[in-house]
Amino acid sequence: MSRTRRGTVGMAAAQTLGSGRIPRVPFTKEMKDEYTILAPIMAPIHFAFIKNIFTNAGYRVELLDNCGQNVVEEGLKYVHNDTCYPALLVIGQMLDALRSGKYDLSKTALLMSQTGGGCRASNYIFLLRRALKKAGFDEIPVISFNLSGLEKNSGFRLTLPLIYQMLAGLVYGDGLMALSNQVKPYEREKGAAASLVEAWIARITGQFNRKKGYSMKEMGDNFSRMAADFDAVPRDHVPKVKVGIVGEIYVKYASLGNNNLEDFLASQDCEVMVPGLLDFMLYTLDGKVENHKLYGGGGADARIRAAIGKYIMRMQDVMINAIAAYPDFVPPSRFSHTKSLAEGVIGAGCQMGEGWLLTAEMVELVEKGYGNIVCTQPFGCLPNHICGKGMIRKIRETEPSANIVPIDYDPSATRVNQENRIKLMLAVARENMDKGQGTPKKQKPGDSVPGRLDRSDPRRRWWSRLPSHA
Ligand code: SF4
Numbered sequence: 183m184s185r186t187r188r189g190t191v192g193m194a195a196a197q198t199l200g201s202g203r204i205p206r207v208p209f210t211k212e213m214k215d216e217y218t219i220l221a222p223i224m225a226p227i228h229f230a231f232i233k234n235i236f237t238n239a240g241y242r243v244e245l246l247d248n249c250g251q252n253v254v255e256e257g258l259k260y261v262h263n264d265t266c267y268p269a270l271l272v273i274g275q276m277l278d279a280l281r282s283g284k285y286d287l288s289k290t291a292l293l294m295s296q297t298g299g300g301c302r303a304s305n306y307i308f309l310l311r312r313a314l315k316k317a318g319f320d321e322i323p324v325i326s327f328n329l330s331g332l333e334k335n336s337g338f339r340l341t342l343p344l345i346y347q348m349l350a351g352l353v354y355g356d357g358l359m360a361l362s363n364q365v366k367p368y369e370r371e372k373g374a375a376a377s378l379v380e381a382w383i384a385r386i387t388g389q390f391n392r393k394k395g396y397s398m399k400e401m402g403d404n405f406s407r408m409a410a411d412f413d414a415v416p417r418d419h420v421p422k423v424k425v426g427i428v429g430e431i432y433v434k435y436a437s438l439g440n441n442n443l444e445d446f447l448a449s450q451d452c453e454v455m456v457p458g459l460l461d462f463m464l465y466t467l468d469g470k471v472e473n474h475k476l477y478g479g480g481g482a483d484a485r486i487r488a489a490i491g492k493y494i495m496r497m498q499d500v501m502i503n504a505i506a507a508y509p510d511f512v513p514p515s516r517f518s519h520t521k522s523l524a525e526g527v528i529g530a531g532c533q534m535g536e537g538w539l540l541t542a543e544m545v546e547l548v549e550k551g552y553g554n555i556v557c558t559q560p561f562g563c564l565p566n567h568i569c570g571k572g573m574i575r576k577i578r579e580t581e582p583s584a585n586i587v588p589i590d591y592d593p594s595a596t597r598v599n600q601e602n603r604i605k606l607m608l609a610v611a612r613e614n615m616d617k618g619q620g621t622p623k624k625q626k627p628g629d630s631v632p633g634r635l636d637r638s639d640p641r642r643r644w645w646s647r648l649p650s651h652a
Pocket residue numbers: 266267268301302303304430534535536560562563564565566
């Protein structure tokens with residue numbers, strides 16, 4: 183349908199808020215029933231839950247899966263080329279979808295997350311509105327998806343049950359991702375793990391629809407059955423190179439951002455481990471708590487966030503305990519443990535981008551036996567270059583078995599070049615595997631790792647090497 187053919191709801195959308203050259207089009211209550219909300223996909227399993235939760239709540243949400251050169255070109259055309267690559271891709275993907283002819287543009291809205299932190303991700307939404315205006319789509323409402331009360335829309339409200347379900351969805355997403363990644367490379371019948379993922383997403387969505395599935399008890403029961411289902415998949419236990427993926431949150435999870443990295447690693451006969459999305463949420467909550475400890479102020483906010491974090495960590499425990507009951511599976515680490523791994527390597531005050539979490543995840547992967555690591559780094563991302571690529575030497579001082587390759591993702595980087603660099607890392611990994619080096623799969627948090635310095639070793643404490651001021 184033409185963009186000029188607008189109904190009454192469309193006319194309402196055309197009323198703009200705010201002043202200045204880039205107006206904000208509100209998403210009103212009337213739009214909720216009629217509009218299709220287009221949102222980018224990041225982590226497919228987690229986002230499938232989120233989409234279903236919003237569908238249950240009466241929204242029409244569609245996750246965008248358009249990809250290809252068109253997306254990059256749209257991004258390059260309407261987003262400044264110095265901007266972070268994830269912003270360029272997501273905005274390009276939305277513009278490409280709007281031009282595809284698939285949607286009635288008088289009844290289409292876009293959804294973009296706004297982190298509210300100090301990083302540029304808080305401003306992607308303004309870049310999107312600017313791009314829409316330049317491309318002639320300035321009457322399309324853009325909904326800010328945030329938990330910090332940054333922008334509000336009368337037609338899009340994050341109610342308490344929705345937030346509960348989304349949190350539970352993230353925990354389920356982390357559990358399903360961990361289990362399927364450890365079963366898929368070994369399954370005898372191709373597609374068995376993927377079918378189980380689909381079945382469990384549908385089952386849990388059905389429970390959410392009946393206001394069930396997100397109490398601790400129900401989650402514990404679901405995770406026990408889920409782990410048992412995956413454990414029952416017939417598999418061949420052939421040794422494979424174990425590769426961890428870390429990096430900036432979008433390029434780490436989104437196949438559009440990382441050129442289908444997980445598929446490429448599967449084609450190279452690898453087993454992949456990707457740290458969960460829940461840890462990123464806990465990391466953002468923990469930021470204010472650490473800031474309070476480091477700089478003072480914001481005590482009430484810090485206490486509230488610490489309490490919410492504690493509750494989420496209990497949910498995480500439920501998932502970890504259920505998976506840990508099966509010796510074949512390596513469960514995700516507890517957030518508190520992941521955080522402790524950063525001690526002596528990077529300060530908890532490093533909170534731009536993925537901050538200390540990115541460094542801690544690399545140490546965690548080494549600890550779990552996934553020390554061959556691809557560190558995905560988008561163009562324009564200064565904080566993650568520091569906490570990712572910038573920390574590799576430091577990590578290798580304490581974790582000599584770490585075999586980390588930083589890979590840059592930007593519009594001009596070729597897939598061939600990226601894959602060749604990863605292949606070099608895999609060649610070293612295979613050599614180590616043949617020599618029996620590296621770490622065993624069943625490594626549990628806290629076990630000693632060959633060649634790794636003990637946490638009490640003074641060489642892990644960088645401050646011990648600082649010149650004395652005495
Ligand atoms: S983390 Fe990096 S890519 Fe993401 S907004 Fe910040 S600078 Fe940009």
